[in-house]
Amino acid sequence: AQSVAQPEDQVNVAEGNPLTVKCTYSVSGNPYLFWYVQYPNRGLQFLLKYITGDNLVKGSYGFEAEFNKSQTSFHLKKPSALVSDSALYFCAVEGNTGKLIFGQGTTLQVKP
Amino acid sequence: DGGITQSPKYLFRKEGQNVTLSCEQNLNHDAMYWYRQDPGQGLRLIYYSQIVNDFQKGDIAEGYSVSREKKESFPLTVTSAQKNPTAFYLCASHFAGPPAYYGNTIYFGEGSWLTVV
Numbered sequence: 716a717q718s719v720a721q722p723e724d725q726v727n728v729a730e731g732n733p734l735t736v737k738c739t740y741s742v743s744g745n746p747y748l749f750w751y752v753q754y755p756n757r758g759l760q761f762l763l764k765y766i767t768g769d770n771l772v773k774g775s776y777g778f779e780a781e782f783n784k785s786q787t788s789f790h791l792k793k794p795s796a797l798v799s800d801s802a803l804y805f806c807a808v809e810g811n812t813g814k815l816i817f818g819q820g821t822t823l824q825v826k827p
Numbered sequence: 828d829g830g831i832t833q834s835p836k837y838l839f840r841k842e843g844q845n846v847t848l849s850c851e852q853n854l855n856h857d858a859m860y861w862y863r864q865d866p867g868q869g870l871r872l873i874y875y876s877q878i879v880n881d882f883q884k885g886d887i888a889e890g891y892s893v894s895r896e897k898k899e900s901f902p903l904t905v906t907s908a909q910k911n912p913t914a915f916y917l918c919a920s921h922f923a924g925p926p927a928y929y930g931n932t933i934y935f936g937e938g939s940w941l942t943v944v
Contacts, residue, residue, distance in 0.1 A: 724867065747925075758831075758917055758935025759870075805869065813925045814860075815933070819869035 717742045719808045721818035728796045728825055736791040736821045738780075738806030747809035748789040750780055752802050753820075759805060765789060776800070796825045830854070833918050833936035839944045840905065840912060848903045848939045850918035856934070857923040859901035863887060864915040864938075873916075876901055877923065905941060913943050 719740045728734045740746055747766055751759040763774025770782045780791045791804060806818040831852040840846045850859065858877045862870040872885030876895040890909025895901055901920075905912045921933040 756915075756938060756940075758919075758937050760935075761933070809925060814872065814875065817862075817870040819867060 717808060717810045717816060719748075719806050719816055719818040721804075721806055721821045723821050724819075725822040725824060728823070730798050730825050730827050731795050734793050734796040734800070734823065734825070736804050736806075736823060738789045738791065738818060739787050740789060740806075740808045741787065742808055746782075746787075746789075748780075748782065749807040749815065750774065750778070750789075750791050751805045751807065751817075752776075753805065754802050762791070762804075796823075798825050798827055801825045831856075831918060831920050831934045831936045833916075833939050835939060836937070837940045837942075839942050841944060843907045845904055845906050846941065848905070848916055848918075848941070850901045850903065850920075850936060852899050852920045852934065854920060854934060855898070855922075856920035857898070858921050859895065860919040861885075861891070861893065861901070861903045862917040862919065864917060870917065873903065912941055915940055 721738055749764045750762040752762055753759045762778050763772050765772045765782045773779045778793050780789055782789050801824050803820050803822050805820050807815045810816045834849045860875040861873040864870050871887050873891050874882055874885055874893040876882035879895055879898050882893050882895050892904045916939045918936040919933055
């Protein structure tokens with residue numbers, strides 16, 4: 716079965732430090748992977764996607780993600796965290812029925 | 828402006844009562860979805876519709892019903908059969924095609940909180 720996992724419920728980083736939010740996936744065939752961000756009481760907003768090509772994908776708000784096929788991972792990264800980056804982050808993969816399958820989400824807390 | 832609108836933002840349901848959450852989009856999107864969000868469980872798909880007058884069950888459809896009589900509208904009814912309806916509900920929409928194409932153009936509503944009282 717196709718699935719995506721976010722092993723950390725919460726990630727805490729200090730402002731200005733690099734951040735990583737982890738995501739691993741399980742799919743048959745080539746994976747289509749996505750990251751979304753959700754602020755409190757709001758809908759999800761698209762950050763970036765990997766379809767094919769360069770393993771390092773750049774997205775909105777200075778975020779990037781690295782696709783690693785051998786490790787079946789698609790970790791979200793940012794070189795220097797901002798307090799305003801604090802939110803809930805979702806990794807998603809395209810399922811075999813053509814719909815998005817979401818991970819359980821990781822809360823990012825950036826402290827001043 | 829184009830967008831997707833959910834209403835109400837907050838809704839309270841009494842035991843044994845059916846309630847309906849509204850989702851309207853003016854983006855001319857073909858597909859519409861309803862997700863349920865519980866803490867620590869991410870988004871779970873309730874129902875989805877890819878064309879008017881057609882819809883399919885998602886992973887947790889029991890206790891819910893939908894209709895898609897118009898392209899722009901996809902209301903969700905939470906019936907009394909749903910024993911634990913307290914959650915945050917998200918509606919989403921996108922143009923036809925696989926996520927590889929729509930994944931960056933899927934729109935989410937602002938969500939609706941449903942609480943049983």
